[in-house]
Each structure stands twice: as C-alpha cells, then as structure tokens.
Amino acid sequence: MSLYRLLRPLLFALPPETAHGLTLSSLQMLGRLGAPPQDEAILAQHILGLDFANPFGMAAGFDKDGVAIQGVHRIGFGFAEIGTLTPLPQPGNPSPRVFRLPQHGALINRLGFNNQGQMAASKRLESMTFARPVGINIGANKKAEDRIADYEAGAARFAAIADYLTVNISSPNTPGLRDLQSGEAAGEIMRRVRAAAPDIPVLVKIAPDMRHDDAIGLAESALAENIDGLIISNTTLARDGVAGAKYADEAGGVSGAPLFDASTDMLRAVYRATGGKLTLIGVGGVSSAAEAYKKIRAGASLVQLYTGLVYEGPGLVTRMKRDLAARLRADGFTHIEEAIGRDVEDAK
Numbered sequence: 001m002s003l004y005r006l007l008r009p010l011l012f013a014l015p016p017e018t019a020h021g022l023t024l025s026s027l028q029m030l031g032r033l034g035a036p037p038q039d040e041a042i043l044a045q046h047i048l049g050l051d052f053a054n055p056f057g058m059a060a061g062f063d064k065d066g067v068a069i070q071g072v073h074r075i076g077f078g079f080a081e082i083g084t085l086t087p088l089p090q091p092g093n094p095s096p097r098v099f100r101l102p103q104h105g106a107l108i109n110r111l112g113f114n115n116q117g118q119m120a121a122s123k124r125l126e127s128m129t130f131a132r133p134v135g136i137n138i139g140a141n142k143k144a145e146d147r148i149a150d151y152e153a154g155a156a157r158f159a160a161i162a163d164y165l166t167v168n169i170s171s172p173n174t175p176g177l178r179d180l181q182s183g184e185a186a187g188e189i190m191r192r193v194r195a196a197a198p199d200i201p202v203l204v205k206i207a208p209d210m211r212h213d214d215a216i217g218l219a220e221s222a223l224a225e226n227i228d229g230l231i232i233s234n235t236t237l238a239r240d241g242v243a244g245a246k247y248a249d250e251a252g253g254v255s256g257a258p259l260f261d262a263s264t265d266m267l268r269a270v271y272r273a274t275g276g277k278l279t280l281i282g283v284g285g286v287s288s289a290a291e292a293y294k295k296i297r298a299g300a301s302l303v304q305l306y307t308g309l310v311y312e313g314p315g316l317v318t319r320m321k322r323d324l325a326a327r328l329r330a331d332g333f334t335h336i337e338e339a340i341g342r343d344v345e346d347a348k
Contacts, residue, residue: 026161237253
C-alpha cells in the first residue's frame with residue numbers, strides 16, 4: 001500500500017479546501033528539493049513550439065495563483081497550468097464550495113474563480129524560471145462590466161510570461177460565462193486575445209455540455225482566428241454520473257470519472273472535424289494510463305488531470321508515465337506522436 005493510501009483518510013477527514021491548502025504547501029516545499037525526474041524519450045514531444053518531456057499536465061484549478069509550480073513539475077508532470085486568474089482579485093463563491101464524491105471518483109466545485117488577481121501572479125512569476133512549460137489560464141471577473149476586455153487584459157499582462165495562454169470561457173461557476181462560447185462573443189474574444197498576445201500559443205477551454213456541432217463550430221472559429229488549440233473539457237453540469245450520491249444536488253461543476261466519456265467523445269468529434277489542425281488537450285476523468293491513452297488515441301496531444309490526483313495521490317503521475325510508455329510499445333509505436341488520433345484515423 002502506498003503512503004498516500006495511508007494518509008488519504010486523514011486528508012479526507014479535513015474539509016476539501018483545507019486539505020488542498022496543505023497539499024499546495026507540501027508541493028511548495030518539495031519544489032525546492034531539485035529538478036523534475038527524467039522521462040522516457042518515447043513520451044517527449046515538441047508541440048506548440050514547446051518541449052514537453054511527457055504529455056501529462058496539471059489542470060487549471062489546482063494551483064490558481066501559481067505558488068507551487070516547481071513542486072508540480074517535481075512530482076513528474078510534463079507541464080503545469082495555473083489559474084484561472086482574473087484581472088482583479090476575487091474571493092469566489094461562499095464556502096462550502098467543494099464536495100467529494102469518493103464512490104464516484106468525482107468532485108463538485110463551485111469555487112467561482114477565487115484568486116489573488118493577475119497583478120499578484122505576474123509579480124510572482126516574473127522573477128522565476130521553470131524547468132517545464134507553464135500555461136496561464138485567464139478569465140473574467142464576476143462583476144466586470146466588459147468581460148471581453150478582461151480577457152484582453154489578461155492576455156496582454158501574461159504574453160511575455162506564460163509559455164501558453166488558456167482562455168477559460170467554460171466555467172459553470174460564474175453566471176453567464178458560458179454564454180461567451182457561442183455567437184460573436186467567442187470570435188471577438190479570440191481576436192482580441194490573439195492581438196494582445198501575438199507571439200505565444202493560445203488555447204480555448206470549452207465545456208463538455210456543448211452540442212458537438214457547436215464545439216466543432218467553435219473549433220472552426222479558432223482556426224479562423226489563428227488560435228492554436230482547444231482544451232476539452234471543463235467540468236459538467238450533468239448529474240447522470242453521480243445520481244443518488246451525497247452532494248449530487250449541490251450546485252457546481254462535476255469533475256473526475258463521470259466526465260470521462262462525454263469529454264472524450266467531444267474530443268474525438270473535434271479531432272475528426274478539424275483533421276488534427278488544432279492542438280487538443282484532453283482533460284476529464286483521467287486517473288490511469290489506460291484512460292490517458294484513450295484520450296491520446298481520440299486526438300489529444302497532451303492530457304491534463306486534477307481530480308484523479310485527489311483520489312490516487314502524487315505517485316499517480318509516475319505510474320501513468322511508466323504504464324503509458326509500456327502501452328505505446330505494446331502497440332508497436334516508437335513515439336507518442338504516432339498514437340495521437342489513431343482511433344479516429346483507423347475508423348476512416
């Protein structure tokens with residue numbers, strides 16, 4: 001039994017946000033102890049103009065203010081995405097606002113973009129260097145009069161700091177935010193973010209609750225606006241996968257295992273429609289190499305996780321890298337890039 005399996009009951013006896021704070025503090029200390037571990041060459045990629053030692057990234061929402069990036073890299077992640085960061089600090093929604101559903105391998109959160117603001121994060125990051133890529137996820141303040149301008153401001157602030165930017169227009173916890181995924185608003189946001197950050201990769205994070213036709217339409221708009229990729233997907237408002245569970249009726253987005261099928265189906269549909277022209281990052285319900293591999297074969301170049309780490313602990317990343325390399329070799333691949341979208345291509 002792993003050390004984390006022994007410690008998890010103690011952590012789960014604490015409120016989720018208290019346990020999360022302890023985890024961030026531990027990773028801050030761990031980040032001071034040395035460089036990330038070496039990874040197998042079969043897992044390395046050069047995409048988005050960046051070098052990724054392995055395809056696994058910490059999803060946004062874990063380290064909102066960028067305080068534990070080096071620790072995230074230290075436990076083996078190939079990249080880290082911080083945020084969501086808004087122009088002005090905001091406390092988010094009232095507590096309690098995070099709920100564990102262990103029997104479903106899920107979380108429900110309605111955090112509401114709680115963060116210290118973009119100025120504090122930029123001051124912290126400007127003086128630091130990182131061994132692996134760091135993405136910055138930007139959002140709009142809840143009370144912003146012009147939410148599109150908030151995205152533009154975030155892009156301008158972090159254009160010279162981030163390795164890539166993620167435009168988060170899909171959180172379910174800021175009222176009306178998901179409306180920005182449709183119509184003219186999405187195109188306007190992408191145009192203004194690209195103009196403010198012309199020289200770094202920009203991705204857009206979308207919701208799993210969109211119809212596939214709408215997601216494909218947004219992907220086509222992203223191509224037209226010179227956006228580099230999509231992150232598929234954010235949390236879901238659906239409750240089918242957690243029906244009957246304690247806390248299932250709490251407001252907020254569901255993450256973890258119940259999200260896997262919907263997010264992977266959307267990933268596959270977008271990859272098929274765009275023919276690999278966009279870089280896709282798969283996220284949602286990944287807690288094993290088998291699940292990560294399914295997302296890669298469905299079209300993901302990179303894979304993010306967060307909830308899986310809550311239930312499996314920091315050793316999960318090392319296990320997933322080892323097992324993914326073994327799966328690639330077993331299927332006759334010499335490099336991870338050969339597996340990207342393979343199930344879609346084989347189905348043609």
